[in-house]
Amino acid sequence: MIWLDLFNNWFILAIIFLIVAYAWIRGVRVYEEFIRGAKEGFDVAVLIIPYLVAILCAVALFRASGAMQVLQTWLAPAGSLIGMHSSLIPLALLKPLSGGGSRGLMIEIWETEGVDSLPGFTASVMQGSAETTFYILAVYCGAVAVRRTRGVLGPLLLGDLAGFIAAVLVSRWYFAAFLD
Amino acid sequence: MNHILAALFAIGILFGVYTGLENTLDIGEVQPRLEAVRGAVTAAVTAPTPAAAAGHLAAISEPLAALSDQAARLPRGHTERMQAFQETLDSALAAASASTAASIDPALASALADLEARWTRVEELGPITSQTLTVAALSAQGKRMFEDTTERAKSAVLEIAFPLIGLMAFWLGIMRVAEEAGIVQALARGLRPLFKFLFPKVPRDHPANGAILMSMAANIIGLDNAATPLSLKAMKELQTLNLDKETLTDAQGMLLTLNATSITLVPFSIIGYRLAYSSQLASDIVVPMIIATFFSTLTGIVLWKIVQRMSPDPAAGPEEAARITAEINADLQREAHR
Known part of the structure; x- marks a missing residue:
């Protein structure tokens, strides 16, 4: 059970890390792209x-x-x-x-x-x-x-x-x- | 939507009145208890010794408890009369408990004095009738419904919309990075046959495919706080193919169905709760849950495929959809070059 908890707590973090790391290695400008994507969030939440x-x-x-x-x-x-x-x-x-x-x-x-x-x-x-x-x-x-x-x-x-x-x-x- | 909203309100008001009447105390039950309490209180207040007073009060503990139970279902301070009545009951309960604690307790003397004053006030305000009780119960029900409804309006913004601003920003940022790295597109290619069945009118190179895929992925791994932002992004992408803009398209309805009937495979949050309640079978729920989810999702998909035929789909036809998609992709290209 403790393993499940460990897995649970690291799984999503690992996915996020892998996405960012892979994108960075492939030459994606991760910071600028993140900001561009994040901008959309505000409008939808208010709408x-x-x-x-x-x-x-x-x-x-x-x-x-x-x-x-x-x-x-x-x-x-x-x-x-x-x-x-x-x-x-x-x-x-x-x-x-x-x-x-x-x-x-x-x-x-x-x-x-x-x-x-x-x-x-x-x-x-x-x-x-x-x-x-x-x-x-x-x-x-x-x-x-x-x-x-x-x-x-x-x-x-x-x-x-x-x-x-x-x-x-x-x-x-x-x-x-x-x-x- | 208009019918659903009107129906929820109408049923709410109707049942609100019903529940109010249902909660009304029966005067036939209240009256004898009230009489018993009245008699004992008068006797206790005029009793020669504290011990005798205590004896009178101890004898009415049963009707008193029942009355206080009933009074608890009524609104606090709705009418002056009911408030006085309820305060008197509280006071009588305090006196009764003081009388059992010690017969010559000084608390008993003051409790009795308090009780006497309150009882006089109740008498002055007039008798408790069945009408009083009905009005009080209905009023309580109305108050509760109004308060709950307006409270929800506040919490919809403070607890749902506001947190969503941050969550949307975070997950859409991550998704953008994943898209730019080509991860989303690679996954979408693998699931093409499934998408063709579920979203037949969405061209294969439309950005909605990636957004739908990401929202499904978040759902499947039980990532609740990412699923909503990513699904909303998918809804927005599908909206580009919606010619009407105010009517749900087949594809949007399908996305709604997939999400609302839940395709979670690993319910981390529920397993976590179960562990917290020291369950020995915390993760055993996974298999039955997948089976149940399968049935709910399948039912939803099949029924939506039937229901969507009953009204025209406002989505663009194949040629129009291809043209819109080409335009969006050209825009994205230009933006990327800048």
Whole structure:
């Protein structure tokens, strides 16, 4: 485990070093090119602000409304059909809406159910196999000032759903076959 | 986007009202407890000895605890009446705990005096009715929703956009260096067949290919803070092929799908968290996660390929795309020579 940590901490650093070193050897003016690339960053970060605020505020309102709690009770029977632990349903609902919120929920599941329990394991798999869909939609479209999304949210959310179902089923199988 | 935003607001408001009503305390439950507390408080305040007063208060510990539990769900200081009610409950709880500590505790005497004053105030303000309770709960819910929403507007800028300025600058700088050294182009050549399927309308020599490749690479190695800057760069490159500029192209939607359904292969950050929680199975999540990711990404790609057919793609056709690409590359050449 300590090796993994070591690898993790040096891996990205090594990639950055290799890129810069290779470019320098090949005669690229690394400083000037870095600056030229970096200049683009500012505009994009500022451009996305209106899009971020619009979507993230709507999501915040939705979360604060308590709709999640109601949805959760409706979805519990459907979840138990595939053997989904009840604590995982709020995680599946929150994941597309909030990155920080779902990470907090995952840790809460670890604390109540145990990090190496089936729910704790499945929560980690779910957390790793999906992204914060609404945030990505806001930021990506914001960066190019695109307003009409042609219904792309449907495939994104259904993709998340497929991933969650797969995460629950695969974790159950993997856990029973190799770890239990 | 308009429909999604309107739906989120409408559902939010609707469920907000529902949750508010749901959180309303039942007057039928509150009233008897309130009566019990009222009786015991009056008896305790007029009791001849501190010990007797303590006895009265000890007898109401159960309704008191239940009331305070219920009151905790209400807003602090929403109306004068509710505030007085809640302060009285706090005071009664303090008196009850003082009474169990020691029967002749001087704290009990002052707690009782405090309680008496507060109770008189509650009586003056009028009775707690079911209407009071409903209004209080609804108000609390509205306040929470408004505060959360405006708080998010602030944090979207301070916690997402501002840090992104620095991260974008750093990673786009590194990417530029990698591009100039020819690393990106070499990798892009190897993945040409895959790109041809996913982004059929992007010419092979368009700079978007390199940006998409870099964003995919950052995603695959679980480099979260580089993935967003590099993907945004890819979105911008794809925008050069967008004739409409305000409508998502097929290629941009595909990039969105690949990123949102996550193609991470090594989730360093989650493994790190698991290690921190002393998991014995920290990295065992990798295989199930890759399988789950495979399903989510595949579903996303297939569905987007279907959904994109339902509306016209604003991207340039093959000839136009080739012309735009030639222009961009000529510009880049000129810039490099300067």
